Amino acid sequence: MTSDQGERRPPSRRIADDLRDQIADGTYPPGKKLPSERALAAQYGTARNTAAEAIDMLRREGLVVAKHGAGVFVRQHRPLLRLGSNRYSRTLRESTGLSPYRAEVTKQGRTARVDCTSITRVDAPDDVADRLGLSREDRSVTRRENWYYADDEPVQVGITYIPFSISEGSLLATSANMGKGSLYARFEELGHPIARIREEISARMPTPEEVSGLAVPDGVPVLDVLHTGIDDQGRPFEVTRFVLRADLNGLDYNMPIED
Amino acid sequence: MTSDQGERRPPSRRIADDLRDQIADGTYPPGKKLPSERALAAQYGTARNTAAEAIDMLRREGLVVAKHGAGVFVRQHRPLLRLGSNRYSRTLRESTGLSPYRAEVTKQGRTARVDCTSITRVDAPDDVADRLGLSREDRSVTRRENWYYADDEPVQVGITYIPFSISEGSLLATSANMGKGSLYARFEELGHPIARIREEISARMPTPEEVSGLAVPDGVPVLDVLHTGIDDQGRPFEVTRFVLRADLNGLDYNMPIED
DNA sequence: GACTAGAACTGGCTCAAGCCAGTTTAGTGG
DNA sequence: CCACTAAACTGGCTTGAGCCAGTTCTAGTC
Structure with missing residues (x-):
């Protein structure tokens, strides 16, 4: 068991957390495309809405950018x-x-x-x-x-x-x-x-x-x-x-x- | 007609924009409670989801805070x-x-x-x-x-x-x-x-x-x-x-x- | 080989319904 | 008058469905 209250967090959170970890550990490097909403939903056995909600969280955190029709991509961090x-x-x-x-x-x-x-x-x-x-x-x-x-x-x-x-x-x-x-x-x-x-x-x-x-x-x-x-x-x-x-x-x- | 592309914007945007204006013009002063999601949905003739989405936008902008079970309130701006x-x-x-x-x-x-x-x-x-x-x-x-x-x-x-x-x-x-x-x-x-x-x-x-x-x-x-x-x-x-x-x-x- | 039309993807946004977990309020019993 | 309970609210989150508008890829045509 990874965490005590781990299984209490809602599915959307779980997907978001997983993706966030994978972005952090390099599974999805900057510029890489994330799985589509539909693919994530299937993978986690949730509705598409729930996967979209997870992706929204990452967008709000500034970790990813969505391109309509193309996919969701890990943000490229340009030098300040x-x-x-x-x-x-x-x-x-x-x-x-x-x-x-x-x-x-x-x-x-x-x-x-x-x-x-x-x-x-x-x-x-x-x-x-x-x-x-x-x-x-x-x-x-x-x-x-x-x-x-x-x-x-x-x-x-x-x-x-x-x-x-x-x-x-x-x-x-x-x-x-x-x-x-x-x-x-x-x-x-x-x-x-x-x-x-x-x-x-x-x-x-x-x-x-x-x-x-x-x-x-x-x-x-x-x-x-x-x-x-x-x-x-x-x-x-x-x-x-x-x-x-x-x-x-x-x-x-x-x-x-x-x- | 207020705006050319005014009627093209999605319902959630429209609700959010209306509320934002009303917050700005003092209809909803800091601390005041906004109408409930269900009330907004009824008022605009949309699904509750759509009203919730509008409120989410305002939350992301930092304009309002939601209190579970109590309502959504205009943020009190405390001095920095x-x-x-x-x-x-x-x-x-x-x-x-x-x-x-x-x-x-x-x-x-x-x-x-x-x-x-x-x-x-x-x-x-x-x-x-x-x-x-x-x-x-x-x-x-x-x-x-x-x-x-x-x-x-x-x-x-x-x-x-x-x-x-x-x-x-x-x-x-x-x-x-x-x-x-x-x-x-x-x-x-x-x-x-x-x-x-x-x-x-x-x-x-x-x-x-x-x-x-x-x-x-x-x-x-x-x-x-x-x-x-x-x-x-x-x-x-x-x-x-x-x-x-x-x-x-x-x-x-x-x-x-x-x- | 270059171009193009269209199929098969992608996310954007909505609906209507439901269950859950908080808060508020009104009513009841002491 | 107070304390407590229960009903009536509130937002949180999900489901599964659908339509739309972009992009990408592919197969067919010239």
Whole structure:
């Protein structure tokens, strides 16, 4: 007897557990096709529904992906894009000439693309206004929406909010193309050299909009990063909310301990 | 007509979408009970299975929780515990006298508990050995397993690995209780004052073990943080893998930009 | 040999029914 | 008034059936 309560668990659980073990021990390596729902049902002597339910569990866990008409396959784990705390380093910016995102994607031999899909003027949402220290009256901000792709696959979205008092009249409020040195070079010209960042990180399941926009597969959460850029005088000048597919992105911070 | 392809979506989707909208617009506020599966099925003229499937979708999204026998309820969003980068600050450590975890939990008016459930000597796993810079021969480490609770509810686990060459003979290798100033005070005494940290963050769905150990509800991912402590000479002296329930924990880093 | 139509697969989703195991509630007896 | 019981709920899980829409393979045709 393998386990005390082993025979009490429902058939769907049993099938799922078996498959999970077999995935773990290499019986079904990444990319391999699992037996069909009908085959599993026959093998375990259950209804097809029950086998499908078992497979659903594995999908929710992010272990397998189903392809309609083709079969269910063990998920291929692609290496994560590691977004580092050095993302904003000036020397890195100037030495590579690439944006940190492009540098990271290129390093993995993939093709990077960043689309600025919209630049609008809106009132900042509460959490953003809070981080920017905006008063209740003047919440006018420039909102820039950026989509990040690797090999034409969407991997993250970033929505940047800049107080209109700062962006007014500059490229920040008007142009998708930020020119040489990108976003933070422009902020520096406007008297806001980036000195610190604050990043508030949480994870959750994607909304239906994010599922379709980012093509998030079943059983994959998103990382939600609320980023605040702070200048050398301690003034926040920009807030960006990043939403990242957690199966393709990770974060990598390296920082000093301050007292 | 609200949407072009609106009537093409399957009944289960339609029910789920309706409920999601009603949760969003406050028809069903947090804590409120949704109609029963049987009631929904009757209302939409579908089989009970189909209504159950719709509710399942919302569960996977983390919007609702089902209580067997009682009903399905809109999830109450409790405030996140925010684990900050100042977690390791010495002055904070010395001023509050509390460990950073305890301080954060107490601040929310909840009761903190930390259990050290095991201290063993093992060979470090690959990723850990890598971060610690251990050679292939000497991978012996002290492994400490810590469980963190808030109001007796498990919220995170941390497994700390310390090279045996460092922990040997000290409290680190033997005692669950770390004494005054806790873990990092001991490292400091051993010549490893913490100067930098590296934190590699990813998010994923919990494994079945984590689901039972951390009591992770349906539709809630975990944050997986691989933390490395680095001393003033740039030597890594400790690696901890934290697994956090993402519905109860967030991370909050505030750091300088380095060039 | 290249192309194509179709058969034989695959998963997606639904139905209607039933049994089980929890919870809540209403009623009953002390 | 309280304590207890039983009925009426709730979700959990399964069965076996069916239709649909994709994909893959195969056999036949040009």
